[in-house]
């Protein structure tokens with residue numbers, strides 16, 4: 545149990561469908577992720593990883609259990625408050641970048657900045673992401689890795705406490721994936737946000753402070769990497 549948890553999940557359960565079509569997807573999942581940790585969530589296809597992320601992201605409601613993010617208990621929030629939670633505290637990064645094709649790289653990030661009460665300075669962010677020289681290009685004019693950098697910038701510009709990433713390197717080749725993961729480490733160090741990365745890719749666990757593993761909707765592994773924790777002055 546981390547000394548200073550940012551995400552706390554307790555007794556989480558979720559199913560889809562009813563009767564014969566009922567599928568139980570998460571059973572009694574409990575875990576905590578410390579403030580400032582990079583947590584990697586592994587598991588085979590269908591084990592419930594994306595569902596876990598959707599519940600933590602307030603995109604879907606749990607059947608039972610509680611989720612606390614930065615001191616806010618999600619199950620206690622009204623739909624309006626959940627919207628504010630997503631807007632103010634969360635950044636999402638997906639496998640496919642979902643950029644607006646007729647906005648430039650800078651404008652794609654700017655749109656989110658306008659929605660945020662306390663946005664980061666966009667040009668500094670573009671420099672940190674290695675995108676400054678590409679800022680006036682449209683998404684189709686840059687590489688997949690650069691599009692994913694832009695998607696990360698869009699998630700980060702509101703300075704979220706928690707960054708949720710669903711297969712962020714799933715559409716990228718090995719070298720570009722490596723660069724994006726290095727960028728995630730930089731982001732974690734420089735912006736201090738807690739990061740949860742869902743992936744199939746076991747190799748990604750080497751960058752994690754914590755590894756969670758789901759199998760058939762149950763949490764079967766929760767391991768902190770003491771060496772990496774110490775390197776970041778985190779406690780576990």
Ligand SMILES: Nc1ncnc2c1ncn2[C@@H]1O[C@H](COP(=O)(O)OP(=O)(O)OP(=O)(O)O)[C@@H](O)[C@H]1O
Nearest residue numbers: 560561567569587588589590591592593594595596
């Ligand atoms: N909206 C839904 N309605 C019905 N069943 C769903 C729904 N979403 C997910 N499921 C089912 O829940 C189970 C877990 O799905 P989930 O997407 O969370 O797994 P995952 O570990 O992220 O898989 P993958 O690695 O393939 O993305 C699967 O059996 C899936 O078919």
